[in-house]
Each structure stands twice: as structure tokens, then as C-alpha cells.
Amino acid sequence: MTKQTQTAVKKPTEVEENAGVAIEITGMNKWFGDFHVLRDIDLKVMKGERIVIAGPSGSGKSTLIRCINRLEEHQQGHIIVDGTELTSDIKKIDEVRREVGMVFQHFNLFPHLSILENCTLAPIWVRGVPKAEAEETAMHYLERVKIPEQALKYPGQLSGGQQQRVAIARSLCMNPQIMLFDEPTSALDPEMIKEVLDVMVSLAEDGMTMLVVTHEMGFARQVANQVVFMDQGQIVEQNNPEDFFNNPQHARTQEFLSQILH
């Protein structure tokens, strides 16, 4: 079965115009204590690719993308993000984090800062952008996620969907090369899921490199170049969305899809 996974990795995807490698993970292993949470992960993401990572809960999807900006530390193997290898070197880690945006399940906006301040804090203090320019950029992205009128409010005054859109805008303000989404719609009311997905679709249309952990299979079909299916800490199957959904190979994938696509 591992052989099959290997071939799946090399399966050609849509060729991007000026493709380069955005993320390369080779032979990566991670343990939480004695628990082997990620096993032998190999994953290559080209610039402009949209990867959806699916799988049952506890399969290590979130842990995998959290390793990419080193919110989690891996113990074996290599992770190279935009040409920089992640090691315990804090300078390198901060360098990678500046270029990699992340959107969390629970938004994690800063409740003591206004929406605008949430968006300008990192550009001002990490990138050294002048305040006026940072605010201009922030308003641009807030308009893009369609909530410029909320700029002076605080996160606690916004709905879940609005908060998640602010979280996306906050990440975009750092002008990242890669965006990670960790179950961005899982904590939202059903009525608000679409507004967040719409923003993500428009990001994908603009050619952003995206890794998305999600249970929204409709989104995966619509925007993903590749779907990665994980189970028990391993990549079990990887394919383009059409073949992944219509013709799953691995027994576990078939079972999973039959459970969620009624």
C-alpha cells in the first residue's frame, strides 16, 4: 500500500505557470510523547497549488499543517518551506512564519484589539510597515473579505463568520506566500460557512498556495488541485479531486467517503 501512496505523490497535477516548490516534506515523523502521531509523511506542494487534507478526526491532519509553520515540532525528516528548512533555529522559524499565514478553527483573533489593530499589528511590528500604510493595506483586505465597516469594532462584537473572515484578512495583511487553513469552518453556524468558503474560493482563484484541512468536500471538489487523505497519522491516498471522489482506491478512503457523502 505504501508503494501506491508513493506513486500517488508523483502523480502529475495541473501544471502551474511558473511552478516552483512551495513546501517539501520528506520522511517526516512526529510523536506526542510515545504516541506516533505522524508517520513517514512525504508531501510536495507546488506554488499556486491548493491542497485539501481530509480524513477522520485524530488522523493527524491538523498536526501536519501545524508542523509547516512549526506550531508543532517534528522529530524526524525534513520540512522545507519556500526554500527554508525548519529546524530549531528560531530565526529561521520566524522567517517561515512571516511568509506562511494561518487561519484557525477558533479564529484566535486578539479580543483586546480592534479589528483594524488585529490586522495592522503584525505588519507594523514584524515587517516594519509604517502605520498609515499598514492601515491602508488592512482596509484593502477587509474590503476584500467584505467587512470594512467593522474595522473599528472589537472581535467580541462580530459573528463567527465575520470573525473568521477577519482572521483571513489578518493573515493576508502579512502578504504571505502560503496560507494554511485548519478546519476554518468547523466552529461556524451553518448559515455562516458559505461566506467564509466564498472568501477562500476567491483566494484560490487569485493563485494563492493553500493547504486546507476541512470536512467541506464540496469545497475540495471545487477548488482543490489535490486531495490528500490521511488516516492514523499517514497519508493513505492522494489524488486529483475528480479521481479521488469518483474512484477512490484505498479501502479506508472508500469507507470514509461512503460515510460522509450520503
Place this chain on the structure above:
Amino acid sequence: MAKNNLAYVRTEIVPESPAPDLSKGIIGWVKNNLFSSISNSIMTIVGAMFLMWVLPPIYGFLFGNAVWPGEGVTVEDCRAKGAGACWAYIDDRMTFFIYGFFPKDAYWVTQEGLIASIMTYWRVNLVFAVGTLLLVPLMWPDLKYKLLNSILFFVVYPVFVFFMLTGGVFGLEEVPTVKWGGLTVTLIIGLVGIVVSLPLGIVLALGRQSKMPIIKTFCIMFIEVWRAVPLITVLFMASVMLPLFMPVGMTIDKLLRALVGVSLFSAAYMAEVVRGGLQALPKGQSEAAASLGLNYWKSMGFIILPQALKHVIPGIVNSFIALFKDTSLVAIVGIFDLLRATQVANLNLDWASSNQAITGYVFAAAIFWAFCFGMSRYSIMMEHRLDTGHKN
């Protein structure tokens, strides 16, 4: 529309209406809070009777029968039968309560009038005035120039206070700290303790959560040692034992030793309060900060500490209040704070009367209460101000 059809479509919005009258106004409040049940009604009546029993005598002592300062009021009035609090005595000794044995200005002490009485202790009064002028705008949230204000208050002002009170330069008479006393000393110890213990406590709390073993161990040891020792023991050790370890002929000022002792002692408590706030923050906050590229110090300074400290304002102010009251313990090692000044003044034979000591202690208690109550109200105001409506 068929009446018994289950399908239902609302055609109009129910308008908002005011709450029923019984739950509003004075009558509603009294009914809800004082007479909501039989047992509550009984407690209300018993409580009211208790107050009627204790309040009149207290009022009589403090105000009704009290001897107020004025023309021709002497100690004989306080000695009269049925006399209440001897406020005339407090008025007469007021400068002692505030300044202790701080030397009077040689010129102004010979003059008459209000200005002269202020100028008699102009060095201390100037310290008070400048401190107030710097502290009020610092605590006033809407005013600008906070950075300049902070530098002036936390850096320049202590130096100013030191030279102003100690003297020995610019032609000022030198005043050793043993002559400082009264409210002045209480405020100095309280303020220094507060200003030093909060930042030090924050550093210790961060250190205790550090991943670096040496820093972590040091912080834990520091906190646990200071917390496990009573403040009185700390003060005794500072004043009695420390000199034994010093080289012959070398002394450290007694007040300075007490200041260090009180500050470090409260810093250990403050560290635990701050740690509580740090632990209450969800991990997502520091992860979000990290994912934006903020390093440890920026993440702490902009994201974690502002929220953590806001959460523990009640605990911080609790420590401040405890610290301010604990300053009275320095009396034990012979530092002349407000309480010690009161004790000494109470022994004064010029005003010897049965109520002299009680009046003195009531006065000292009232001063402590005023400062602590002020801190408490200020902290409540800040809590409301900083509340952005999001309990994360």
C-alpha cells in the same frame, strides 16, 4: 387560514414592551432585595434593629459628641465627661502624623498663616505635589504623552524624591532616613513596593513558565522561598541579620533594607497572580501571534500580557492593597511609619485623655481606608474601561 392547521406563518413582529412595574423602581428593588421571602424579611428586620442599636453611639462618638478643633478648644474639653472623639488632638498633631520628625524649615517655621505652615515642610510637600501632578495624568486613561509621563514618574521622579528628602546637595540640609516618618514613609514604602513588585512579578511569572531550566528553577525557588516566609521575618532578618553579614563599617540604610524586603516579598505574590492570568489565556492566542511572525517578546508585550493582566486586575489590586496595609509592619523594626507615628503621638501627655488613643487609631485607619478604597475603585473603573465585551 384554517384554525387547526399545523402550518403557521407569522405575519407581524411582536413589538417590544417595557418590563412589568413590580420589578422596577424603589418598591421593586425593596421587594426583590429585602423582602423576597419570609426568612429574608426576618433578616432584614433583625439587621435594621442591629443597625439602630450600633449606629447612634458610633455617630455620637465620631461626630455628635466629638471635640472639634477651634478657638479655645483645649485638652480639658476632651477630658470632659461624655466627650467623643478628640479631633482637636488630631488637628494639633497633624504635621507629626504626616511628616514624623522631618526637620522644619528654619525660616518658615517662625512665620504665621497657611502658606507658612505649608512651607514649613516645603521639601516633603513639594514631593507630594510633584508626585500628584505626575500620577494623576498617568492614571487618567484618555490623556496623551503616556510614555513621557511614565518616564517622568518612574525614572525621574524617584531621583527627585531621593535628593529632595535626603538633601545634602544644592544647599539642602541633609536629613537621614531615620528622621523621615508618618504618612510620608508609609506612602514611600507603599509606592515603591507597588512600582517595583508589578514588573518584577511579571518577569518572575514569565520566568516560571520559561522552557529554559535554569531560569525556570531560579524563578520557582525565588517565588517559593519568599512566599513561604512571613513578612515580619523578612523585615527582622533585613534589619537584624543582614548587618551581621556585612563587612565591618559598612551599613545599608534601614529604610532601604525594608523597601527591598517589602518589594521582593510582594513580587513573589504578584508573580503567582500574573501566572494565573497567563494560564487563563487560551493557547490559541500565542499560536495566532506566533503564526503572524511575532517573536516571544512582541507576542508577550502586545498579545499575551495585555490580556493576562486585564484578567487579573482584581488579584493585582488585591496584592497592592495588602502590600499597602502591610507597610505598617515596618514599625516593628523601628521605621517610623504612619502607624508608629500614631502610637507615639498617642503617648503625648499634652492631649492625654481617655479617648486620645482611640481617636488616633481611628484617624490612622481612616487614612489607610481612604487609600485602599481609592485603589479599589480605580481598579473597578479600569476593568470596565478595558472590557471589550469578549470573554475569550
